[in-house]
Amino acid sequence: MVGEESPAADPSQDYSIVARGLLKSFGRLRVLNDLSVRIPRGTTYCLLGPNGSGKTTFIRAVAGLLRLDGGYLSVLGEPVHTVDRVYPRIGYMTQHKALYPDLTLRENMEFYAGLYGIEGGERDERISELLEMVDLADHIDRITGDLSGGMYQRLSLACTLIHDPDLLLLDEPTVGVDPILREAFWRFFDGLAEGGATILITTHLMDEAERCKTVGYMRGGRMLAEGSPEELKRLAGLRPILRLWVKDPRASASSLAAEGLPVEVVGGVLQVRIEDTRRLKEILERVEPSDLRLVEPSLAAAFLRLSEGGSR
Ligand SMILES: Nc1ncnc2c1ncn2[C@@H]1O[C@H](COP(=O)(O)OP(=O)(O)OP(=O)(O)O)[C@@H](O)[C@H]1O
Ligand SMILES: [Mg+2]
Known part of the structure; x- marks a missing residue:
């Protein structure tokens, strides 16, 4: 039953929202499907x-505006059925x-x-x-x-x-x-x-x-x-990319690939995925770039990666 569990059963006083296994369907459409989250x-x-x-x-459920089909939800330490x-x-x-x-x-x-x-x-x-x-x-x-x-x-x-x-x-x-x-x-x-x-x-x-x-x-x-x-x-498997401007990108790419580094050449620029920052010095010494830039992965890229291959 929704909100039946005592908030004392978990340290919910430290959390503004505790949700476990929330279920909600509109007709045949399951909209909350075993949703769990804790927000300190x-x-x-x-x-x-x-x-x-x-x-x-979910937000409407937290605001007490929605009748859940199942799961446990507490808000500011109060089970959701007494959220008023x-x-x-x-x-x-x-x-x-x-x-x-x-x-x-x-x-x-x-x-x-x-x-x-x-x-x-x-x-x-x-x-x-x-x-x-x-x-x-x-x-x-x-x-x-x-x-x-x-x-x-x-x-x-x-x-x-x-x-x-x-x-x-x-x-x-x-x-x-x-x-x-x-x-x-x-x-x-x-x-x-x-x-x-x-x-x-x-x-x-x-x-x-x-x-x-x-x-x-x-x-x-x-x-x-x-x-x-x-x-x-x-989690999305994204790491910073080191972009290197070198004289012969193809030759440098082969040299780094032979050392097991993930490389590619994009638009004439050598790119190395930095899995381990301890190898930065070795990379720079090996290819001696005339210029470089470290590109941080964006959250947008992580979002796209995590969205891949799944239904909404
Ligand atoms: N009262 C309702 N009756 C029927 N279906 C509903 C109702 N409220 C939401 N839905 C459906 O539940 C699904 C989830 O809707 P919800 O509004 O929670 O999505 P959302 O993640 O906030 O999306 P958005 O990013 O577009 O705001 C949608 O398919 C929506 O059509
Ligand atoms: Mg919305």
């Missing part, structure tokens, strides 16, 4: 995965539009503040501070429905943060947000995590995923791989 307090955790892999469904006890400590920014289009920015924020019992001077101060943070202070009396896509996202984030939540569930919060503000958001998220908040975020942007402490890669409703961005790249 005070961290930034990024859920990655192809469209339809179950990320939003910790609801005031959760902030959920949905993937879809959730604000009132006919209200002004101020009114939407006041509505959210009201839901959490934030009133009076404290409320007004918080609204100004947050609108400043998302660079919308000058638009406070505009109608929400008139905002541009990126501005709308920024207002949604401000509303989500109104009650200073301990657990932030952010479903693609930076879609349409320009790069400068995205950077500001991320610095803000890092600050919140340092202050002890837990940030669970989904994105399809790899540079954002790279910024998270842990990345969980979902596919077909289960966790396929999890780790720091660096660990994930290793």
